[in-house]
Amino acid sequence: MKLITHNMLTSNIIKGVTKGFPLIIAPTKVEVKEVDFNPDFVNKMLTKIDYPALYQAANSVGHGEGLPEQLGDDVKDNTDLLKALHNAMLQVEVIEGDLVCPESGRKFPIANGIPNMLLLENEVET
Amino acid sequence: MAKAFCSMKRKELEAFLQDVDGFDKPKVLLEQYPTTPHIAACMLHTVASTFDDLAGKSVADLGVGCGILAIGAEMLGASYVLGIDIDEDALSVCANNLEEFEMTNVDLLKANVRHLARCSELASRLQGKFDTVVMNPPFGTKHNQGIDVDFLQTGLKLSSNALYSLHKSSTREHILKKAQSWGVEATVLAELRYNLDNTLKFHKKKSVDIDVDFIRLVHTQDSLHRQKDMLS
Numbered sequence: 001m002k003l004i005t006h007n008m009l010t011s012n013i014i015k016g017v018t019k020g021f022p023l024i025i026a027p028t029k030v031e032v033k034e035v036d037f038n039p040d041f042v043n044k045m046l047t048k049i050d051y052p053a054l055y056q057a058a059n060s061v062g063h064g065e066g067l068p069e070q071l072g073d074d075v076k077d078n079t080d081l082l083k084a085l086h087n088a089m090l091q092v093e094v095i096e097g098d099l100v101c102p103e104s105g106r107k108f109p110i111a112n113g114i115p116n117m118l119l120l121e122n123e124v125e126t
Numbered sequence: 127m128a129k130a131f132c133s134m135k136r137k138e139l140e141a142f143l144q145d146v147d148g149f150d151k152p153k154v155l156l157e158q159y160p161t162t163p164h165i166a167a168c169m170l171h172t173v174a175s176t177f178d179d180l181a182g183k184s185v186a187d188l189g190v191g192c193g194i195l196a197i198g199a200e201m202l203g204a205s206y207v208l209g210i211d212i213d214e215d216a217l218s219v220c221a222n223n224l225e226e227f228e229m230t231n232v233d234l235l236k237a238n239v240r241h242l243a244r245c246s247e248l249a250s251r252l253q254g255k256f257d258t259v260v261m262n263p264p265f266g267t268k269h270n271q272g273i274d275v276d277f278l279q280t281g282l283k284l285s286s287n288a289l290y291s292l293h294k295s296s297t298r299e300h301i302l303k304k305a306q307s308w309g310v311e312a313t314v315l316a317e318l319r320y321n322l323d324n325t326l327k328f329h330k331k332k333s334v335d336i337d338v339d340f341i342r343l344v345h346t347q348d349s350l351h352r353q354k355d356m357l358s
Contacts, residue, residue, distance in 0.1 A: 041205040117237040
């Protein structure tokens with residue numbers, strides 16, 4: 001699971017959970033896989049992601065290197081920063097571990113890099 | 127590696143996709159018809175060359191199965207692909223394919239596409255995060271009536287622009303009517319013949335040809351507004 005994917009997941013699909021974001025990451029195995037760097041893509045995705053959640057996620061898996069707590073206005077042409085963001089969004093992958101719902105504590109296991117967000121029928125909001 | 131393939135010809139893409147492993151044991155209930163390398167290459171080549179909807183884009187593949195569309199999308203330059211499927215076995219074949227092909231831009235998620243469509247907070251997190259959605263959804267003809275339309279609706283939520291999908295030609299009128307009611311523009315780009323070998327047990331004949339439409343749905347100002355309203 002890449003952290004860009006984590007940025008889009010919530011557990012509020014569970015009955016009774018209102019926000020469920022961001023999911024807590026409890027990793028047991030993290031890898032960094034090389035992905036081609038595309039500054040335009042990183043800039044575009046920055047307008048779509050929740051940066052505080054990305055910052056928190058990257059630090060929680062031990063890969064917050066080069067990320068500022070808050071993003072300033074100078075991101076667009078700052079290649080070093082864009083590379084750090086590219087790394088956090090696309091290259092850092094949680095291979096094994098759990099995602100944990102911040103409200104209910106429900107765990108969603110990550111196995112072989114794939115988070116399992118399937119719920120039992122009786123857990124689902126209808 | 128993806129960049130080198132951006133201008134790849136359809137035939138070359140198809141040849142590469144021949145090596146994507148298919149389902150070990152296709153599941154009837156999930157309508158796991160394999161997307162053939164030919165059909166995948168036809169779809170993706172059109173998406174990339176006619177509409178420029180792959181290179182440098184964020185792409186979702188709903189019902190990713192063994193990953194042939196996701197892999198092809200990365201080959202044609204997609205920057206990030208998220209493949210979603212409900213089936214563990216399919217995802218495990220897909221993960222192996224990604225490793226074989228050294229595809230590092232594709233991420234996988236095990237989830238129920240029908241649930242994703244239902245919940246507004248989840249939908250708002252996912253909404254519009256993808257430039258392009260590609261999919262070969264279940265036809266919704268066996269035990270899953272309406273699942274094809276659920277996939278379309280979820281796909282439209284995820285996409286900020288265009289959605290490409292395959293549907294039985296016999297359902298064309300129904301699908302086009304649905305698209306109209308959502309305020310999106312729908313175009314049938316091509317009619318393809320889907321040759322299903324006798325892979326699923328209930329098929330009595332040796333192989334069956336099914337006519338499918340390759341459809342493109344695009345958001346309009348109107349449909350984007352409606353989605354926003356639904357969430358607020």
